[in-house]
Amino acid sequence: MAEQPPGGSDLAEAAAAAGWPLPEQVVVVALQAPADAESLPPNTFDGAVLADPTSARPALLMAADRLDTGEIAAALPGWRIAIGPVAPLAKAAAAFRVARRALDLANRGLLPARPLIDCADHLQTLILLADDALLGRLTEQRLAPLDGLSGRDRTAQLVTLREWLAARGNIAEAARRLGVHPQTLRHRVTKLSGQLTESLACAEARFELEIAVRVELLRLGTAS
Known part of the structure; x- marks a missing residue:
């Protein structure tokens, strides 16, 4: 059940047994139990919501127009709830993986650790x-020239890079975002350009660098 929403590959069969008409658009809600709960309480929701109370990774499946986050939160106090993206029924399993990923990132401090997480509010993150191994390789490759910096200096350089790249190289705009004098920023950028010559050489490499910078700052808790 780890990769499947309630009903799994036998969704049509499960829906028929529950008297649940198959909708075109669905929402999958991934759930994480509190420490004092072993499983999803049975009969928590009406027949418009499919649930599997025995799963180690409980989830809810419902028609997109049936979603009521207030009802779900009220029914499951103490649970962490991740609302997956609206998806066609055929892609419910993919939506479930996104919702499960949101729970994982929240547990790791990479998304706000709130009781209710709406994936639609965190699409960029x-x-x-989305993939730890690939992102690890990308950040290792693109940020290697900064490895010699201490933690605080490295973070400061990453923040400078993020704002400079976001400003498309506009020194005045990036300086305004950072709250520093343009000449100060120009000096920083000149130093960074010397360190990151390869990554700044073409548009594709700069795009990869910007991804690497944003991912690293997310991991460091400096995403804004």
Whole structure:
């Protein structure tokens, strides 16, 4: 059940047994139990919501127009709830993986650790942190020239890079975002350009660098 929403590959069969008409668009809600709960309480929701109370990774499946986050939160106090993206029924399993990923990132401090997480509010983070192994390789490759810096200096350089790249190289705009004098920023950028010559050489490499910078700052808790 780890990769499947309630009903799994036998969704049509499960829906028929529950008297649940198959909708075109669905929402999958991934759930994480509190420490004092072993499983999803049975009969928590009506027949419009499919649930599997025996799963180690409980989830809910419902028609997109049936979603009521207030109802779900009220029914499951103490649970962590991740609302997956609206998806066609055929892609419910993929939506479930996104919702599960949101729970994982929240547990790691990479998303706000709130009781209710709506994936629609965190699409950029979910996209950027979709695959740990690939992102690790990308950040290792693109940020290697900064490895000699201490933690605080490295973070400061990453923040400078993020704002400079976001400003498309506009020194005045990036300086305004950072709250520093343009000449100060120009000096920083000149130093960074010497360190990151390869990554700044072409548009594709700069794009990869910007991804690497944003991912690293997310991991460091300096995402804004």
